[in-house]
Amino acid sequence: MERASESSEPVLDAKSQVTSQLIDFQWKLGMAVSSDSCRSLKYPYVAVMLKVADQSGQIKNKFIEMTIPQFQNFYRQFKEIAAVMETV
């Protein structure tokens, strides 16, 4: 994803003490075809990497792997948030 541009929120914000900023979001759609425990697989998965920066500026990478149903749920939740943000 292209880098989101700087947010316009005021800097002095109590929440930023405990929250991080999402800097980047990378993803990959893959298929596991074999593993040590199962010779023949056809398991699609979505792998996501979130780059977050905490208050001190320290950047952390958070990796998440999801099954397709989990991804669909994940997507659905974001659409819900966006819909709410739209209406308030």
Added chain:
Amino acid sequence: MAALAAEHFAALQSLLKASSKDVVRQLCQESFSRSALGSESLLDITCSSLSVTQEEAEQLLQALHRLTRLVTFRDLSSAEAILVVCALSKTLLSTVSLPRLVDLDWRVDIKTSSDSISRMAVPTCLLQMKIQEDPSLCGDKPSVSAVTVELSKETLDTMLDGLGRIRDQLSAVASK
């Protein structure tokens, strides 16, 4: 509807000895019916095709019976769908994997004013993700870490774009 317990997942491990997906598929189909649990012939077939003991075969058929019924109850009717659920069971996926998202909580706030701006209505989202590390690396108590991010509408839209692209890719792959 009977749920699947840990011992059922353990019993499903026997499926790993199957020589092919067809064997697994056949077992799923055979174990679904009510008469499956008492069937001597099914037990024999299971024993020989998976090279397991009678007891192991019995436990497997019980677990598969529950699993296939659970799947059907939730309206996944094809054998393929049953296979997908089997593949997703903890047993067959007790393999190398990355951390998983176990919880996603969110809240939408509206910033109505600040020291520098007396009136505004800026929506912002607080998103908390709970991530669990690979359980096979952590033994009994896999660690869960929480990360809370604040997302502006812009960031959220950018994320949605990205997620939409994943969704499009999935449709493209699915239609092949």
